[in-house]
Amino acid sequence: MADVLGIKNRDTALLNFKRILPVVDSVPAMEKPNIVLVICESFSAYKSSMWGNPLNTTPYFNELCKQGAFFKNCFSPAYGTARGIWAIITGIPDVTEFKTASRNPNLVxxxxxxxxxxxxxxxxxLGGSASWANIRGVLKDNIKGLHLYEQQDYSSPKIDVWGISDKNLFLESNKVLKKxxxxxxxxxxxxxxxxxxxxxxxxxxxxKMRSFPKDTLDKYGFWTNEELNAYAYMDYTYKIFMEAAAKEKYFNNTIFVFVGDHGIRGIAGDMMPKVWTNQSLTLQHVPMLFYAPGKIQPQVIERKVSQVDIMPTIAGLINKPVINSTMGRNIFALPPSSDSDYISNHAFVLDFDRRLIGLVGGKYYYEYSLQTKGEGFYPLTHNNPLLPDEPTEKERSLFRQLxxxxxxxxxxxxxxxKKTSH
Known part of the structure; x- marks a missing residue:
């Protein structure tokens, strides 16, 4: 793993993973840019316009992705909001099988x-309360001086169990940030x-509230019309936020990052290769966008990346040399990749319901059963059976080791x- 993570000064006695993260020369320097990281609830790739879903659920965000660095193959390591937040904040996949790492007092x-x-x-x-899955403890215990805003801190009304609406959450956040x-x-x-x-x-x-028959919903990956319209509302809230932020002086010196907290298991149909449905990659496949007009070049990036890469990448973009002690990479500093590159072009995933771990890498998906020790390889780019020599024995060994x-x-x-002293 040392080679994969770029650890040069190896401490085999203490198993120390610390290394200085590289900064990125290719991104025009910004004067201590602000960062706005939006963690998007249940933002599943195959249900979205960016992958050509005919129901065109997220037209605004689709256009926004054309103006920034859009990662088409980002994966959350595991399913669930608490696990997604954990991976983003710490840079470690939450591999705890029972409950979540955030709930374990020995891991907080x-x-x-x-x-x-x-x-x-x-x-x-967040629009509601942080008193779930011990997320409050994870945030307040580990982020020094954090200003945590919850439902009671806003003037907007509560609309349901999740607190205030996302539209009002964005507008309330903007009120604070512009000051x-x-x-x-x-x-x-x-x-x-x-x-x-x-x-x-x-x-x-x-x-545009819409209603489709069940066979249409099934064909394009939605369970209900309520879910479909929630996607349209999500897209609308992003539009409201970005339009509000664009009017403020902080906008031109801010990097906006959007990423799904996790995907949704479902039938991707003809929108994705069959492995997405059959092996449930729909659970972890999420959009990720880095947006800073005039600073980050518009591009579509095919490289496989992970939520654990977000914090190291942000640190690199703001030209801040920091100590990375976990598993993320500055993905803008990686060498060019291809489908035959598995060392820098991969994402680790888990499916605890089926007790599987896996690697989305290059042109293959590999999964390994923690229960039976069985394994399987699946093509990521087509639906044809793999040939007998695909992948090669060397590739099989590499996937297994990774x-x-x-x-x-x-x-x-x-x-x-463990965190160092503040």
Missing amino acids: DQHTILNDLKDYEKFYF QEKPFFAIIQTADNHRPYTIPKEDRPHI TLGYYETARYLLFHN
Whole structure:
């Protein structure tokens, strides 16, 4: 794993994973840019316009992706919001099989790159309460000086169990951010693209509410019309936020990052190769966008990447040399990749319902059963059976080593990534 993670000064006695992250010369320098990281509830790739879903659920975000660095193959390591937030904040896949790492008192103490950004004010906004899955403990215990905003801190009304609407969450966040005079790192966690899929009455005239028969919904990956319309509402809230932010002075010196917290298991139909449906890659495949007009070149990036790469990549973009002690990479600093490159072109995934771990790498998906020790390879780019010599024995061995290496390294790091003194 040392080669994969770019660890040059290896400490085999202490198993120390610390290394200095490289910065990126190709991104025009910004003067201590602000960061706004939006963690998008249930933003599943195959249900979205960016992958050509004929129901065109996210037209605004699709256009936004054409103006930034859009990663077509980003994966959350595991399913679930708590696991997604954990991977993003710590850079470690949550490989705990029972409940989540955030709920384990022995694991709560974690180092995060966020604390190395000492010149930044840190904010976390969510529309409801942080009192679930011990997320409050993870955030407050590990992010020094964090300003945590919850439902009671806003003037907007509660609409359902998740608190205020996402539209109002974005507008309330913008009210706070526009007043800041120091550089800030703000995380906004959305919730409305989740049952009960509440769309406020005042916003419904702005949404093209649609209703399709069940066979149409099934064909294009949706369970209900309520879910479909929730996607349209999600897209609308992004539009409202970006239009509001564009009017503020902080906008031109801000990097906006959008990423799904996880995907949704379902039938991807003809929109994706069959492995997405049959092996449930729909669970982990999410959009990821880095957006900073005039600063980050518009591009579509096919490389396989992970939520654990987000914090190291942000640190690299703001030209901040930081200590990385976990598993993420600065993905803009990686060498060009191809489908035959598995060392830098991969993402580790888990499916705890089926007790599987796997690797999405190059042109193959590899999965390994923690229960039976069985394994399988599947093509990522077509639906034809693999030939007898696909992949080669060398490739099979590499996939096996990488997958088990990621799993065991994550298990180790969950207990050995204690934060340093503030």
